[in-house]
Amino acid sequence: MSKQEKHKILMVSDFFYPNFGGVESHIYYLSQCLIKLGHKVVVMTHAYQNRSGVRYMTGGLKVYYVPWKPFLMQNTLPTFYGTLPIIRTILIQEKISLVHGHQAFSTLCHEALMHARTMGYKVVFTDHSLYGFGDVESIHMNKVLQFTLADVTQAICVSHTSKENTVLRSGLPPEKVFVIPNAVDTAMFKPVPERLSNHEIVIVVISRLVYRKGADLLVEVIPKVCRLHPNVRFIIGGDGPKRVRLEEMREKHSLQDRVGMLGAVPHAKVQSVLITGHIFLNSSLTEAFCIAILEAASCGLLTVSTRVGGVPEVLPDDMVVLAEPDPNDMVQAITKAIHILPQIDPQEMHTRMKTLYSWHDVARRTEIVYDCALRCSSQNLLERLSRYLPCGAWAGKLFCLVMIIDFLFWRLLQLWQPDSNIEVVPDIHLTNHPRDKKSQDSNMYDHLR
Amino acid sequence: MEASIGRRSSPTQPKWRKVAYGGMQPGFQDNHTDESFLEDMIMNASVVKRDLLKVMLDSVSISQYVCIVALVVLVWTYTLRSSFNENSLMLLDIILLGAGFFVFQLTAEMLSFDLLLSYVLKIFFFITGVYFLSPIYHTLTRSISSDSIWALTASLLVLHLFLHNYSGSTVKAPGALENPTFTSNISLNASIVASLLIASRLPSRLHVFAIVLFSLQVCLFAPLVSYCIKKCSFRLHLCFSFGLMAATLFFVYRLHGLLFVLLSGILVFVNLLGPYWLIRIQEYKFEINGPWDEAKLCFNLTE
Numbered sequence: 059m060s061k062q063e064k065h066k067i068l069m070v071s072d073f074f075y076p077n078f079g080g081v082e083s084h085i086y087y088l089s090q091c092l093i094k095l096g097h098k099v100v101v102m103t104h105a106y107q108n109r110s111g112v113r114y115m116t117g118g119l120k121v122y123y124v125p126w127k128p129f130l131m132q133n134t135l136p137t138f139y140g141t142l143p144i145i146r147t148i149l150i151q152e153k154i155s156l157v158h159g160h161q162a163f164s165t166l167c168h169e170a171l172m173h174a175r176t177m178g179y180k181v182v183f184t185d186h187s188l189y190g191f192g193d194v195e196s197i198h199m200n201k202v203l204q205f206t207l208a209d210v211t212q213a214i215c216v217s218h219t220s221k222e223n224t225v226l227r228s229g230l231p232p233e234k235v236f237v238i239p240n241a242v243d244t245a246m247f248k249p250v251p252e253r254l255s256n257h258e259i260v261i262v263v264i265s266r267l268v269y270r271k272g273a274d275l276l277v278e279v280i281p282k283v284c285r286l287h288p289n290v291r292f293i294i295g296g297d298g299p300k301r302v303r304l305e306e307m308r309e310k311h312s313l314q315d316r317v318g319m320l321g322a323v324p325h326a327k328v329q330s331v332l333i334t335g336h337i338f339l340n341s342s343l344t345e346a347f348c349i350a351i352l353e354a355a356s357c358g359l360l361t362v363s364t365r366v367g368g369v370p371e372v373l374p375d376d377m378v379v380l381a382e383p384d385p386n387d388m389v390q391a392i393t394k395a396i397h398i399l400p401q402i403d404p405q406e407m408h409t410r411m412k413t414l415y416s417w418h419d420v421a422r423r424t425e426i427v428y429d430c431a432l433r434c435s436s437q438n439l440l441e442r443l444s445r446y447l448p449c450g451a452w453a454g455k456l457f458c459l460v461m462i463i464d465f466l467f468w469r470l471l472q473l474w475q476p477d478s479n480i481e482v483v484p485d486i487h488l489t490n491h492p493r494d495k496k497s498q499d500s501n502m503y504d505h506l507r
Numbered sequence: 508m509e510a511s512i513g514r515r516s517s518p519t520q521p522k523w524r525k526v527a528y529g530g531m532q533p534g535f536q537d538n539h540t541d542e543s544f545l546e547d548m549i550m551n552a553s554v555v556k557r558d559l560l561k562v563m564l565d566s567v568s569i570s571q572y573v574c575i576v577a578l579v580v581l582v583w584t585y586t587l588r589s590s591f592n593e594n595s596l597m598l599l600d601i602i603l604l605g606a607g608f609f610v611f612q613l614t615a616e617m618l619s620f621d622l623l624l625s626y627v628l629k630i631f632f633f634i635t636g637v638y639f640l641s642p643i644y645h646t647l648t649r650s651i652s653s654d655s656i657w658a659l660t661a662s663l664l665v666l667h668l669f670l671h672n673y674s675g676s677t678v679k680a681p682g683a684l685e686n687p688t689f690t691s692n693i694s695l696n697a698s699i700v701a702s703l704l705i706a707s708r709l710p711s712r713l714h715v716f717a718i719v720l721f722s723l724q725v726c727l728f729a730p731l732v733s734y735c736i737k738k739c740s741f742r743l744h745l746c747f748s749f750g751l752m753a754a755t756l757f758f759v760y761r762l763h764g765l766l767f768v769l770l771s772g773i774l775v776f777v778n779l780l781g782p783y784w785l786i787r788i789q790e791y792k793f794e795i796n797g798p799w800d801e802a803k804l805c806f807n808l809t810e
Contacts, residue, residue, distance in 0.1 A: 188799040218525045222545050223799040232544060236537040239527035274804055344801040347527065366802050371527040383802035414528040423530075423537055 065428050066098040068154045070171070072133050072164035074103040074121065078325040080349050081161050081186050084240055086115075091421035093117045098485065100152050102145075104134045104166060118486065122148060124166075136165040138460065139467050145173045146471060150480045156428055158182045159206075162189070162199060168206050175209050175442065176464045180431045183207060184214040185224050188346045188367050200227045201450075205457050208445045211431040214238050214424070216347040217368030223346075229448075238423045239372075241415040242352035249358030249404035250333045259290045259396055262335030262359065264323060264350060265342070267298030272341030272364060277303050278385035279341070281311045283392050290396070291316050295323040295331050332357040337395050343383060345369050351378065356411045358404020362395045364388070374414075377407060439465055549796045557789060562782035564745070568733065569673050570777045571748040574755040575729050576668060577770060579722060581758055583705045586718055596717035603724055604630070607732050614735040634720065641716040647707040656704050663701040670694035672730075698726040 069089060073081040089099040094117070101121045110125045124144055129135045148154070157174040159167035162185050171181050183206065190196045207213060207228040213235045215221040221235050254260070261283075267273045277300075280292055294304065294317065301319070308317050323331055332338065338354035340363040347368045351361050355377050363369050365380040372378070379398075381391035439461075446457040520534050523541050531537060582599070585591050648656060672691035702722030706715045737744045752774060760767040 188801075190800055191795045217527050219798050222548070222797065226545070226548070226795060226797075232540040233538050237527070238537055270801070272802075278806065343804075344799075346799075364802065367799055368527070371525060374526075374528060384805055414530075416530075419530045426537070 063429075064096045064098070065425075065432070066153055066155045067092065067100070067428070068149065068152065068157045068170075068174075069099060069101045069160065070103070070157060070164075070167050071101075071160035072104055072128065072166045073161060074101060075115070076106055076109060077132065080240065080347075083349070084184075084186070085160055086119075087241070087243065087417045088421055088424060089119050090117055091417045092424070093119060094418070095421055095425060097425070098152075100148070100154065102148060102166075102170065104128055120152075131163075133163070133165045136169065138169065139464060141166065141169045142173045142176075142464065142467055143471060143475075145170050146177060146468070147480055149174065149177065149179065150477055151483050153482060154179065156180050156182065156431060158184065158428075160184050161186050162203050162206075163187065168202060171206050171210065172461070172464060173468075176461065176468050178436060180211045180434065181209075182212050182214065182427060182431055183210045184216070185220060186216055186346060188220060188223050188344055189227060191227070201453060204228050204449050205446070205453075205460075208449055208457070209442050210234075211434050212236060212427050214427060216240055217371050219368040219371065220346040236423075236427050238420055238427070239415070240347050240349050240352070241417045241420050242349065242356050242411065243417065244356050244408065244412045244415070247329050247332070247353050247356035247408075249356075249408050253404060254334075254336060256336070256400060257289065259287070259337065259399065260293060260335040261290060261337045261339050261362075261392070262293050262295070262332055262354070263339045263341075264295040264328060264331060265340065267294075267296050267300040267304065269300065270343055271298075272343050272383065273298065273300035273304065275341040275343075275364070275383060275385060275388065276339075277307045279339075279388045279392070280304075280317060281307060281313065282385065282389045284311070284313055284316050286389065286393065287396060291318070293318045293320065293331065293335060295320040295328075297322040328353065329357060332359060335359055336399055337362060337392070339392070340364065340369075341383070341388065342366060342369075348372060352411070352415060356408055358402075358407045360395050360399060360402050362388070362391050377410075545797075547798050551792060551794045552796050554789075554792050554794060557786055559782055559786055562785065563778060566778050566782055567745060567748045568737065570774050571733060571751055572671065572673060572729070573668065573770075573773060573777065574748075574751045575725065575733075576664065577755050577759060578751075579702075579725050580664070581755075581762065582721065583718070584762065586714065587705070587708060589710070593711065593713040593717050596714070596721060600717060600720050600724065603721070607724070607728050610732050611735055614739040637720050637723065638716050641706075641712050641719060644703055644706050644719060645709070645712050645715045648704060649707070653708065656708060660701045660704050663697045663704075667694045667697040667701065670697070695726060699723065702726065 069085050071081060071085060073079060074085055075082055085101060089101060092099050099119060101119065103121065103123060104126045105123045106128075110123045113121045113123060115121060124141075126134045149157070157170060157179050159171045159181070160183075161167060167183075171183060174181050185203075189199055191200070203224075204227070207224075207230050210230075213224065213228075213230060215224050215235055215237055216239050218237055221232070221237050224230065225232050225235060263276065265271045265273075276294070283290055284292075292313075304317075304319065308314055308319070320331065332354055336359060338351070338359040338361045340348060340351055340354075340361065342348065342364060343366060345367040348363065351363060351369070351372055354361055355373055361373065361378040363378055363380055364383040366383060369378075370380060379391045379395045381387040443458050443461060446461060447454040449457055521532070523532055523535050523539060525541070525543065532539075582591070582596075586596065670690040671694045672688060699722075702719060706718045706722070709715050709718060733744070733747075736747055756767065756771060756774075759770050
């Protein structure tokens, strides 16, 4: 049943290289693996400092850094119709067949999906985060998401908990939502060849030191663990507003020689920090899917994590010890992890991770979603408008108005700059050298070295 | 669109598991929706079923405070019309101070001599301060027209009523549970500014002193006094509130007929219609909780 039809995909998000993070690496690795499967992928994002224009990355991945600067938390200014001309040009130039937007918090993604639907393209959306329902910003975010997902062709979530959350927030039928998790680049995250000695146990923490990632839990847990287990040492990598609290905790309990603070760790050095440890501690308060845990497991570390969001689904029970987000519970979990540490073999864990997660598998499953999306029937403007009306008594009519104006603006653009005037980019096929199996996964940092 | 493939009847079909590892689960599509979908969702966990009578009794404290503010505005009106002279105002101040202190004594523990002395000292400083500042208030708004003053005062009073903290006391009473909130501070400031604006329209310094003292006494200490009464006995609180409402309605009727209608309309709405409407719309409340919620820290952050 393998489809021979190759797609031309436009990935849109505010979050891409040169920033590093879950969404950024997801887009990059997925694009690379889709290119290996023979599809054409183009990425669109906003400009970063002086990085603006068209750039090419490994494998012929073309990236459009559209010349807008981010204005709030890495997002471009939402102008509703301002992005229509440039998106139309990119879609026609590259002969795109499908638009794939990432992350609910990205304004560029929402605008691109709206314009793509107006112009009749099929649209897929991937949600990477969990949101609540009670506070003001969540309510507004959910309304915006309801607007975008009212007319999306298919949706992807990164975990089953995330699927439940997205379905509740947006009112999508659950059959439209696919669950395709993230993966990890196991070629980059390798364990050390010789095992570390067990007489001093090193616990590694690498995360942004913010409230959401549970830095306050760390402040409570670390002194308790250091008191209980005299042979345990902590290494904390990462920076953020809560770093001051951790330093104060260090001073207060005189743990300077037992707690090492590394500051911000660049992504290329994360593996070298992870392999110095035995246990990886993750104390986030909310997490749709935690890639950090995968990276740690791929390096052969035993993980201790809080039982929040999608974390229980990520690793099998013998590779992770879960605890409630309560300091005493976490101390007990760390004690349990220290006891089962002698039975853990890092190399075996790494080999097992290679079978459990792979970006090629993610790309194949995403390809199935794309095939499904392209088989859906096209709808004209009136049928699509009827999907927006149930969004709310006032909101439904407002959304319809927005889409009608978008449609009119598109027609105006077509009159002013007809489709035939836009020059189409010829397909460039980079020759694929038959590589040996080891270096199958391309590395984001190849061109940094 | 592909429909999700249901479980086949073959016995070798593995069960669907809620896990993310291991690739696509054999026999199931990625958009398979299991029966356990949304089974961890909890709805309306912290919603309290409200009783109409209890809500009506609680709304009595709101109408009591509205009446207190109405009485204060009455005193201001009569003073501006020169119906009250400064001696009667000073008498009113002293009576209020004594009565308030008496009520406070009823509910607080036995005062030691030191505490009593400190209270007397603080009140003395307060009164002296207001006396020495009253010349400034007297000439504060001389260059502003009267219309602006009335409009500003009216809007400040409305703001004060809107943001007032009806459940507690703005001044932290001994034994009160929580600290004053941000909005209750704003409402207190609004009432103080309104009273200063009114005071600046009065003929003599002694008038200004008496009115400012009266207004500040009510703004600062009326919530405290009513909190003490409520704490002491609920029946006393109800009697006091109904007595106050009757007195206010009587005096406002003597002043102006339309204002009487307006005030009684507000009191009916707050006490009867408001609770009924609130309970009617409670049935639309829909609170969703589940494993996707951000975990709450069970300890307080000590900065």
